[in-house]
Amino acid sequence: MKKAILFFLFNCLFTFTFATTWNSNSNGLWNQSSSWVGGIIPPVSSSDTFIIRHYIDLQSSIILTNGAYMRIDTSGRICGHHNFTVETNATLLKYGIFQVDKLLVPGGDVLFYGPGDAILSLWGQLSNGGYMHVNGCSLAVGPWFQCMKGPSTTEENFTDDSFEIYPNPAKYGI
Secondary structure (H helix, E strand, O other): OHHHHHHHHHHHHHHHHOOOEEEEOOOEEOOOHHHEOOOOOOOOEEOOEEEEOOEEEOOOOEEEOOOOEEEEOOOOEEEEEEEEEEEOOOEEEEOOEEEEEEEEEEEOEEEEEOOOOEEEEEEEEEEOOOEEEEEOOOEEEOOOOOOOOOOOOHHHHOOOOOOOOOOOHHHHOO
16 A cells, blocks of 8 residues: 555656746747747647747647647747647647647647637547637638748737828828
8 A cells, every 4th residue: 555655646746847837938940949948849749838928830740648738828829730639638728829730639628719810721620528619719720821930910010110191190180
């Protein structure tokens, strides 16, 4: 009995000790160390926590395994022509932009919230009790997308001098 308890405690300690939280800190490629706080490249198949606050371009398919959690903040974007898998007991929470070819949810939870939209260029599949909820954003299946670095919303692209109105109401007293 003591061995079973010690094994359980060691297993819990081992699991919690090596779980990592990854935070994006620049616009870049998933496999660039400069894209992540700490300068280390996170794994593409992981039970870690990922907080995406910037543009991240995928170079390979991503698998969120048991216990994994990914949150794409309103300023974040995940984009890439690859598969994205959310396995059992893993969660994907999206507020920013999410653009991939295939979304596979074999038992995981996917929550798509606005303002950013989600695009799956090929298809999505729920299986083994997988769950998806879409609220406040659009989910499009089928359209092609081009991954482009930069801000996740078009509003951020405007500056004070990026457009002019004619006639200028201030100049003509309109």
